[in-house]
Amino acid sequence: MNAAISLAYGLGDLFVKPIPIWGQVWILLLPLCLGVAIVYKAIRVREMRQLPKAAIGVFFWILLGMIGAAAALLLIVWLAGR
Amino acid sequence: MAWSAEAYVEKSPAVPAPLIALAGWVLPGAGYWLLGQKSRALVVGITIICIWIMGLLIGGVRVIEVPKFNDQGQYIGPPEFRVNPANRQQAMRVGGATLIEELRDKPWSIAQVMIGPVAVVSGGLSIYAARPADPAISSEPRAPIPHARMWEIPVLYTAVAGMLNLIVLIDAAHRARHRESGV
Numbered sequence: 001m002n003a004a005i006s007l008a009y010g011l012g013d014l015f016v017k018p019i020p021i022w023g024q025v026w027i028l029l030l031p032l033c034l035g036v037a038i039v040y041k042a043i044r045v046r047e048m049r050q051l052p053k054a055a056i057g058v059f060f061w062i063l064l065g066m067i068g069a070a071a072a073l074l075l076i077v078w079l080a081g082r
Numbered sequence: 083m084a085w086s087a088e089a090y091v092e093k094s095p096a097v098p099a100p101l102i103a104l105a106g107w108v109l110p111g112a113g114y115w116l117l118g119q120k121s122r123a124l125v126v127g128i129t130i131i132c133i134w135i136m137g138l139l140i141g142g143v144r145v146i147e148v149p150k151f152n153d154q155g156q157y158i159g160p161p162e163f164r165v166n167p168a169n170r171q172q173a174m175r176v177g178g179a180t181l182i183e184e185l186r187d188k189p190w191s192i193a194q195v196m197i198g199p200v201a202v203v204s205g206g207l208s209i210y211a212a213r214p215a216d217p218a219i220s221s222e223p224r225a226p227i228p229h230a231r232m233w234e235i236p237v238l239y240t241a242v243a244g245m246l247n248l249i250v251l252i253d254a255a256h257r258a259r260h261r262e263s264g265v
Contacts, residue, residue: 014139015138015139015142015143015207016142016143016211016224016225017142017225017226018140018141018142018228018232018236019139019140019232022231022232025231025235028140028235028239031133031136032133032136032238032239032242035129035130035132035133035136035242035243035246036242036246038125038129039126039129039130039246039249039250040246040249042122042125042126042129043126043249043250043253048121048122048125051125
């Protein structure tokens, strides 16, 4: 019983404190992009067996778009700083 | 591949589109389930709920800001006015806020609530975590509010989860409508 209560408190604690990933926040882009790609393609595909391939394709397109946007913003900042 | 309504007409009882939309709001993916598209329902529902839970794991439950409740988890009442002592013909606002003002301050809560009762329960937990464990001893809340990126990113996660569920329930209702009209 005590172990179950401790486990519940431990799991609850996960939802109380922010995870310590300062400096590595870019990693958090990946699960969000994957989630968006899966849901978007789950709506669009005719047969669900087409989903994994289609979702991975969209996932990489989103990442490519994000990298492109980051590069463009970096260029603007660099040009503004000259 | 382009979406085609006739590809989705399956052998399951016709359910009215508003009911499909409501079911999709109550539980992500439930709209597709009622249409007989169970694998689509599971994939969409599990993914959306996982995005939501990841948001809460990243920043903690206090990233959910409930309109009409302040940082200490106390209810914000309607606007209160008092007579301005300097000018007796003028009313002076001394506190409170309307729901519209609160939604203007926390617009992401509109996107978050699209995920349904999950957002309501998370909001309740956020209010609980905002209150001190024992007000007689300390005014410290049970859980702190995350700051900077650790606040922005989870809010993005939860708002995206809500907006994805909105897209999903619109799509499910659209399919139900096509089935009703026999397209």
